[in-house]
Each structure stands twice: as structure tokens, then as C-alpha cells.
Amino acid sequence: MKQTTRPPDxxxxxVRDGAATAAPPPAHSPKRRRPTSTQWAAWAFLAPVTxxxxxxxxxxxxxxxxxxxxxxTVRSFVQGDxxxxxxxxYRKVLDDPxxxxxxxxxxxxxxxxxxxxxxxxxxxxxxxxxxxxxxxxLRALFLVPWLLPLIVSASTWxxxxxxxSGVVNAALHALGIGPVNWLTSPSWSLTSVIIANIWIxxxxxxxVLYSGLQSIPTSLYEAAAIDxxxxxxxxxxxxxxxxxxxxxxxxxxxxxxxxxxxxxxxIMTKGGPADSSTTFATWSYQLGxxxxxxxxxxxxxxxxxxxxxxxxxxLVYVRVQRKQxxx
Amino acid sequence: MNSSSRQRRLTAAAVxxxxxxxxxxxxxxxxxxxxxxxxxYTIWDxxxxxxxxxxxxxxLDQCGTKxxxxxxxxxxxxxxxxxxxxxxxxxxxxxxxLIVDNPVVSTLAEAGVLTTTDDTKLDTSKADPNLLAxxxxxxxxxxxxxxxxxxxxxxxxxxxxxxxxxxxxxxxxTSLTAALEKVKKAGKKGITFxxxxxxxxxxxxxxxxxxxxAKLTALDSSQAVSALSLWKxxxxxxxxxxxxxxxxxxxxxxxxxxxxxAFSENGTWQLANAKKAGLDYGVLPIPGANGGNAAAPTGGxxxxxxxxxDTGRYTTSQKLVTCLTSTAxxxxxxxxxxxxxxxxxxxxxxxxxxxDLKPWVAAVKAxxxxxxxxxxxKYPKISEQMWKAVQSVLSGSKSPKDALTSAQAAAK
Numbered sequence: 001m002k003q004t005t006r007p008p009d010x011x012x013x014x015v016r017d018g019a020a021t022a023a024p025p026p027a028h029s030p031k032r033r034r035p036t037s038t039q040w041a042a043w044a045f046l047a048p049v050t051x052x053x054x055x056x057x058x059x060x061x062x063x064x065x066x067x068x069x070x071x072x073t074v075r076s077f078v079q080g081d082x083x084x085x086x087x088x089x090y091r092k093v094l095d096d097p098x099x100x101x102x103x104x105x106x107x108x109x110x111x112x113x114x115x116x117x118x119x120x121x122x123x124x125x126x127x128x129x130x131x132x133x134x135x136x137x138l139r140a141l142f143l144v145p146w147l148l149p150l151i152v153s154a155s156t157w158x159x160x161x162x163x164x165s166g167v168v169n170a171a172l173h174a175l176g177i178g179p180v181n182w183l184t185s186p187s188w189s190l191t192s193v194i195i196a197n198i199w200i201x202x203x204x205x206x207x208v209l210y211s212g213l214q215s216i217p218t219s220l221y222e223a224a225a226i227d228x229x230x231x232x233x234x235x236x237x238x239x240x241x242x243x244x245x246x247x248x249x250x251x252x253x254x255x256x257x258x259x260x261x262x263x264x265x266x267i268m269t270k271g272g273p274a275d276s277s278t279t280f281a282t283w284s285y286q287l288g289x290x291x292x293x294x295x296x297x298x299x300x301x302x303x304x305x306x307x308x309x310x311x312x313x314x315l316v317y318v319r320v321q322r323k324q325x326x327x
Numbered sequence: 328m329n330s331s332s333r334q335r336r337l338t339a340a341a342v343x344x345x346x347x348x349x350x351x352x353x354x355x356x357x358x359x360x361x362x363x364x365x366x367x368y369t370i371w372d373x374x375x376x377x378x379x380x381x382x383x384x385x386x387l388d389q390c391g392t393k394x395x396x397x398x399x400x401x402x403x404x405x406x407x408x409x410x411x412x413x414x415x416x417x418x419x420x421x422x423x424x425l426i427v428d429n430p431v432v433s434t435l436a437e438a439g440v441l442t443t444t445d446d447t448k449l450d451t452s453k454a455d456p457n458l459l460a461x462x463x464x465x466x467x468x469x470x471x472x473x474x475x476x477x478x479x480x481x482x483x484x485x486x487x488x489x490x491x492x493x494x495x496x497x498x499x500x501t502s503l504t505a506a507l508e509k510v511k512k513a514g515k516k517g518i519t520f521x522x523x524x525x526x527x528x529x530x531x532x533x534x535x536x537x538x539x540x541a542k543l544t545a546l547d548s549s550q551a552v553s554a555l556s557l558w559k560x561x562x563x564x565x566x567x568x569x570x571x572x573x574x575x576x577x578x579x580x581x582x583x584x585x586x587x588x589a590f591s592e593n594g595t596w597q598l599a600n601a602k603k604a605g606l607d608y609g610v611l612p613i614p615g616a617n618g619g620n621a622a623a624p625t626g627g628x629x630x631x632x633x634x635x636x637d638t639g640r641y642t643t644s645q646k647l648v649t650c651l652t653s654t655a656x657x658x659x660x661x662x663x664x665x666x667x668x669x670x671x672x673x674x675x676x677x678x679x680x681x682x683d684l685k686p687w688v689a690a691v692k693a694x695x696x697x698x699x700x701x702x703x704x705k706y707p708k709i710s711e712q713m714w715k716a717v718q719s720v721l722s723g724s725k726s727p728k729d730a731l732t733s734a735q736a737a738a739k
Contacts, residue, residue: 074438074704078416163569164582184572186724272524273572273722274715289410292526293434293707 061307067300077296089301096298098275098283105190106279109197110258116198117254118247121205126235128206129213139210146203154267157196158183161268186276189269193277197264201257205250212246213239245324252317256310280306367397368643371412372426373405373628374664382663390650394643409434412633416440421633423644424651426473429461429696430526432629433703436469442632443467447641449632449648453670461696462629464703470631471652474666476595477623477694478534479686484607486515486589494609499618500538500557503590507566510589517566518590519582521574522558522721528714530624530697531576531592532558534613536713537695538621543702543709546716547728547735553616555727559720572721594626595687596665610686612693622695627666667691705738712738 068089076082093099128139145153160167161182169179182192216239224234262281265271271278271286278286280302288299370387377383384400391398401422403411409431415421421440435441444451444467451459451471458472487494490513492506507517521531535558536543541551561567571579576593583591584604592613601608612620630651632644650656658676661668667687668674674688698706712734719725725733 074413074434077413078438078440080417158573162573165570181569181572181722184569184722186722269573270524272715272718274719274724276722276724290525291707291711292409292430293704294410294413 064300064303064307067296068298068304070297072296074293077294082297085297089297090305093298093301093305098278101275102278102280102283102302105277106259106281109190109194109261109279110255112194113197113201113258113261114251114254117201117205117258118251120198120202121250122209122243122247124202124206125209125213126239128210139206142206143203145200146207150200150263151267153200154196154264157192157199157264158268161192183269184273186274189273189277193265193268196268197258197261200264201254204257205254208246208250208253209243212243216242248317248320252313255313259306259310280309367399368394368424368640368647369422370398370400370424370426370647371408371422372400372402373408373428374426375402375404377402377663382659386651386656386660390647390656393650394646396643396647398647412440413438416633419636421635423632423635423640424647425631425633426628427470427631429472429625429627429629430698430706432462432469432631433464433698434707435631435633436464436467437704440633441469442634442641443469444471447632447645447648449645453672455669455671455692457692457694457696457699458625458627458669460699461625462631464698464701470629471648472669473628473630473652473657474661474664475625475627475669475691475694476666477625477687477690478531478592478594478613479623479690480518480611480613481583481591481593481597481601482609482611483583483586483589484609486510486587489513490515490589492589494611497611497614499614500616503614504557504561504566507561507589508564511564511566516568516588518561518592519568519574519579519588520571520592521576521579522571522714522717523573523575524714524718526710526714527575528717529710530626532713532717533697534592534621534623537623538613538615540616543697543700543706543713545735546709546713546738547732550616551731552727555717555720555731558717559727562721572718595667595691598683598687599665610683612686612690620690620693622693623690624697625691625694627669709738 069084069086070076070082071085071088072082124142128135159165161169163169163179163181163184166182168182172179180188182188220238220242221234224238229237260281261279262285265277265279265282266285269277270290271282284299284302284306286299287295287302368391372383374383387398387400405428408425408427412421412425412427412435416438425435425441427435432441449471451468454472455475458475459468462468462470462472482494484494487506487510490506490510492509497503497506510517522528532554535554536551539550539554539557541548541554545551558567562569562571568582570582574582579591580593580597580600582588583593584600584606586606613623615621630648632641632648635641635644651660654670654673657668657670657673660666661673661677662680667684668677674691677684678688697710698704702709716725716727716730716734719730720727
């Protein structure tokens with residue numbers, strides 16, 4: 001699989017760089033006059049994407065950085081004359097008593113969600129890979145959490161986990177266990193949103209890992225079986241290593257999605273009680289929009305910290321990919 | 328080859344930049360012109376529940392026709408409207424008339440988005456002074472109330488009867504707590520309210536804070552601690568459900584509408600729902616700590632005139648606002664919104680038509696604006712710290728005294 005994807009991957013990159021650095025193959029050199037028109041055409045094709053990227057990615061990002069470096073009050077926001085204050089907003093955010101808990105919650109939330117989503121997703125993918133009757137139907141049913149709008153699933157979870165009238169506490173009661181204040185106790189609120197988010201994230205892992213499993217040739221399993229490997233060994237020696245590239249991209253995408261999860265937490269707990277389920281995403285929103293008097297500067301600063309975190313992990317992934325490709 | 332490709336790159340970059348600049352200007356001029364059409368006046372309101380066929384939209388059109396202009400109305404979600412207005416003002420296309428939730432007025436005034444009633448010669452003399460105060464800061468008035476609502480205690484007569492509670496005995500916090508205890512002993516549920524970590528939570532806590540004699544400027548006072556301790560003890564003793572921490576006023580109402588709760592702290596706007604639910608209910612003003620009625624915060628919207636580049640537009644805007652807040656129109660608007668009118672004259676008319684409104688009119692008269700007393704934009708900061716303190720205490724992570732002391736320190 002790796003070998004088939006590599007050449008098409010390299011070629012566009014070579015062409016893009018080729019104009020400036022690497023000389024094109026000598027066969028092209030006699031046609032020196034014609035490139036002008038084709039080059040123009042190439043730029044014309046490139047323009048919509050460039051424009052789109054600039055308008056919808058570069059400009060908002062620039063605005064966000066600009067917001068985080070100025071001291072915005074409501075008045076200066078409207079007049080547009082906010083003084084440049086350098087890193088004052090970042091310092092303010094770092095000194096805030098909410099910073100340490102928010103960082104911890106973001107890390108715990110992301111790590112626990114990723115581990116469980118991946119483990120459960122992989123287990124289900126392996127399970128569904130052995131085609132049995134109704135497996136397609138069952139698999140489709142497992143996709144439901146992914147298809148539901150987040151507002152619906154989050155509200156449903158928050159009803160189910162309601163301390164007074166929730167179905168979860170009713171079930172616990174039937175089992176003889178006392179009620180748990182899932183959403184309203186500082187020691188449980190983070191757990192509750194993690195459970196809900198794992199439920200929402202499993203289908204994505206299931207689908208991607210399942211398609212990864214399909215591309216592993218059955219002959220390998222047959223060979224392993226002939227060599228006397230049992231099911232457990234076949235999983236760890238054949239499935240898992242061959243699934244590594246797919247796993248890497250699943251985990252990276254999962255990481256970026258989970259880092260910025262906002263809706264579920266906001267709908268279920270509003271980051272509370274007493275900041276016990278606040279992550280960077282909800283904190284950023286809380287600063288910028290959760291109050292009658294918006295604090296755009298610090299809000300943007302927290303948002304940028306999230307962007308940087310996601311970027312760092314993205315770069316780590318690219319690096320690992322390159323190493324894998326080289327080896 | 329190398330140099331020519333660099334040249335091409337440069338031209339391409341220049342073309343891209345040019346295209347971007349053109350699109351950018353096209354965008355900004357496009358959005359700017361929408362406010363400048365001389366015969367059309369824009370009105371923003373927080374009533375998305377009213378569609379084109381509603382009496383409200385028709386009223387806006389009527390007022391427009393009377394002033395000789397066309398009306399372009401846009402409805403927003405109320406929590407969105409403050410930020411939308413700030414953004415619009417930044418881009419120089421504020422609406423001509425803005426109807427906005429009263430605690431937002433002082434923030435918008437601070438941002439320089441709103442005109443004063445002196446500038447536009449808007450007459451606010453008929454509005455009740457305690458309601459008008461929410462839209463005043465620094466001795467200036469930035470709009471006029473279109474209607475008001477506030478909080479009181481709804482009670483379920485059936486539940487109270489079963490528990491053997493005489494509602495006339497509920498006069499202060501001690502007798503209220505005693506009533507809750509009786510209700511709980513009778514196997515029913517006590518009281519439900521909303522202590523959620525948003526402005527809504529602060530709104531619901533305020534009658535108790537003010538009823539204790541505490542002030543918003545001193546959250547760490549012993550009175551404030553006593554108010555928060557009251558709520559905490561209700562939760563601890565099981566008089567109030569733990570779900571109040573996550574309840575909005577709507578979800579807390581749904582708990583009450585279930586029929587098991589004796590009391591619910593809720594607003595004027597639930598009156599229609601109470602009838603629909605078929606509850607045998609009564610309404611009681613929220614008692615103060617030692618008797619009397621506690622001041623409740625005022626809810627409801629203000630009609631304001633945002634600053635325009637073309638100051639000539641104010642005359643027509645002023646006509647529109649005067650028309651919207653005229654006695655006859657106020658009566659109709661406030662009846663559909665289930666609000667109490669902001670003027671004594673219309674309040675009299677409302678009570679004459681619907682006796683249920685009587686306790687609410689009294690409650691509105693005793694109510695206090697959240698941003699009044701020149702708190703203005705200090706209020707949002709205080710409020711945020713207050714709901715955080717309420718949340719920490721009710722969830723058991725801090726004592727009332729510690730929570731309010733740190734709230735006061737952070738609000739400064």
C-alpha cells in the first residue's frame with residue numbers, strides 16, 4: 001500500500017518545486033517559448049485556490065493573531081484603534097487561575113478520548129472485518145452517533161445524565177447504586193463529557209480502521225496461519241503493523257478534532273461547575289462570547305495557543321511520515 | 328529559465344493581490360451601502376419567534392408607513408445581538424433602530440455605538456424610572472424600555488395543600504425554608520431554579536442577593552454570604568434538586584410543570600405556559616431575608632438608536648421609536664410578548680384586562696436594573712464572578728465565604 005501511494009505523492013511536489021529549484025528533465029528544454037501561455041493557465045487554475053485560502057484561512061488567522069496582540073475594549077473594537085500591547089494578552093492568559101486547570105483538562109480530555117476511541121474503534125473494526133450475517137447493518141447502526149448533529153447528541157447525553165431525572169441514574173438506582181451528579185459535580189463533569197465524546201468519536205475510528213483492514217491481503221493471514229500463528233499473534237504480528245500508517249492518520253485527525261471539541265462540552269456543562277470541565281476551546285469561547293462584555297484579546301490568545309498545539313502535532317506527524325517513507 | 332520564472336511568479340503574485348484587493352473593496356462597499364439607502368430604515372430585534380405575518384412585523388411596517396419610509400427588519404437570537412451590533416458598528420453599518428436586552432445597553436453605550444436620548448430628542452418621561460435606569464450611565468439615557476419582565480415565585484397550590492403549607496405563612500427566608508421542609512416531609516419536591524454558569528444564573532441569584540441587603544459592589548459582604556448559604560443549604564437538605572446547577576430557566580420550568588415541585592423561581596414570560604400546563608398555580612413576590620419583598624432584576628428590552636454617519640437619519644428613527652413605544656402599540660406588543668409595560672398608563676390597562684398580571688406589575692415596580700446605580704459595564708464582570716461563585720458553592724467545591732471573597736477580588 002505504501003509503495004503504490006508514494007510515486008503519485010512525490011510527483012506533484014516535484015512539479016511545484018521544479019519551477020524554482022530542480023531543473024526539469026532535459027526533454028523539456030527545447031520548448032522554451034511555449035511555457036508562457038501554459039504557465040499563465042497554470043496560475044489561472046491556481047488563483048481560485050489561492051484566493052480561497054487567502055480569504056478563508058490566511059486572513060482569519062491573521063485577524064486572530066492581530067486580535068491577540070492588541071488591547072481590545074468594546075470601544076476600541078468599534079473604533080478600530082486598539083493599542084498594540086505585544087504579548088500582554090498571552091501573559092494575562094498564562095497568569096489566569098483558569099490556565100492550569102484548563103491545560104490539564106485539555107490534555108486529559110484529548111488523551112483519554114483518543115485512547116478509548118482508537119481502542120474501541122479498532123476492536124469493532126476487527127470484529128466487523130469477519131463478515132457475518134447482518135454485519136453490514138450493524139456497522140451502519142454504529143455510524144449513527146457520527147451522523148447525528150452534535151447539538152442533538154449532546155442534548156440527549158445531558159438529559160440522560162441529568163442528576164434528578166436522567167435515565168442513567170434511574171438505571172443505577174435499579175442496580176442499587178446511589179445517584180451520581182454526572183454534570184453537576186466537579187469530580188464527575190469531565191468524565192461525563194469524555195464519555196459522550198468517546199461515543200461520538202468511535203464511528204470515525206471504526207470506519208477508517210475498517211477500510212484499512214480491508215486493504216491487508218488475506219494471503220498474509222493464511223501464511224501466518226500455516227506457520228502456526230494463533231488469532232492473537234496474527235493480530236499483533238500482521239494486522240497491527242500493517243495498519244500502522246492508517247492508525248497514524250486516524251490518531252492525528254482524532255487529536256486535532258478532539259483538541260478543539262467545543263459544542264459537546266458547552267452544551268453539557270458550559271465548562272462548569274467551577275471550571276471543572278473547562279478546556280482551552282470552551283475557555284476561549286467563554287472569554288470572547290460568554291460574557292456580556294467580550295474580552296476578544298485574551299479569547300483570541302487562547303485560541304491561538306490551540307492552533308499552535310494542533311500545528312505542532314501536525315508537524316510531528318509529517319516528520320514521522322517522512323521517516324517512515326525513507327526507511 | 329530561473330529568472331523568467333521568478334518574474335512570472337512576481338506578476339502572478341501581483342495579479343492575485345490585485346484580485347484580492349478588488350474583492351475586498353467590493354465586499355466592504357457592498358455591505359456599507361445597505362444602511363445608506365435613504366428611503367429604507369433597518370430595524371434589528373431579538374424576537375425571532377415573530378415571522379413576517381406576525382402582529383409585531385405589521386406594527387413595524389405601520390410605523391414605517393407613518394414616518395414615510397420602508398422598513399427592513401432582521402431578527403436575531405437575543406444572546407447573539409450584542410456581538411452582532413458591535414461587529415456592525417465596527418464596519419459602519421449599524422441598524423437605524425436597535426431593540427436589545429437591557430443589560431447590553433450600557434456595554435453598547437460604552438462602545439460608543441448608541442446615541443443618547445438628548446441627541447435624538449427622544450421623550451422618555453413616561454417610562455418608569457426604575458426601568459429606565461438600566462439604560463442610563465454617566466447621567467445620560469441611551470434608549471427607552473419597550474417592556475419589562477422580572478422574577479417571582481410560582482407555587483403549586485395542590486402540592487402545598489398536600490403538605491399542609493399555608494402560603495400566607497411564607498413571608499421571609501425562614502418561613503420559606505420551613506415550608507420547603509414540610510413539602511419534603513410530605514414526599515414532594517421543594518423548589519427549583521436556575522443556577523447555570525451563565526448570565527441566566529446571575530439573573531436568578533440576584534433577588535436573593537438583593538433580598539439579603541447585599542450590594543453588587545460588595546460580593547464578599549456577610550449578607551451576600553447568607554444569600555448563597557441559603558441556596559447551598561436548600562441543596563444540601565434536598566429542598567432543591569442538584570440539577571439546578573445545569574438548569575436554564577426553561578428546564579427549571581419544565582421540572583416545575585411536571586407537577587411535583589412546590590415552588591419555582593421563574594419569570595413573567597412563563598405565565599402563558601403555566602395556563603397551558605393546566606397547573607393550579609399562584610404567584611408570590613420573592614421574599615426578602617427578613618420579610619418584605621426582595622428587589623428582583625428587570626428583564627426586557629430597550630429600543631435604542633445606534634450612531635449613524637448621516638445624523639440626518641435620527642429624525643426619522645426618532646419618529647419610528649416614538650411610534651413603537653406609543654401607548655396603544657406598547658399595550659399590544661407587551662401583551663404578545665407576555666411582558667409588563669414600562670409605563671404606568673399601559674400597566675393599568677394590562678391589569679384591567681388580565682388580573683393575573685397584578686402581582687407581576689407590583690414585582691416590576693419593585694424591580695431593579697442590573698446595570699443601574701451607574702454600574703454600567705462593571706456589571707458583566709461582577710456577574711461573571713457571581714455565577715462562578717454560585718456554581719462553586721452549589722457543586723461543593725468551595726464554601727460560600729471563600730467563593731464570594733475570591734469573586735469580589737476577581738471582579739475588581
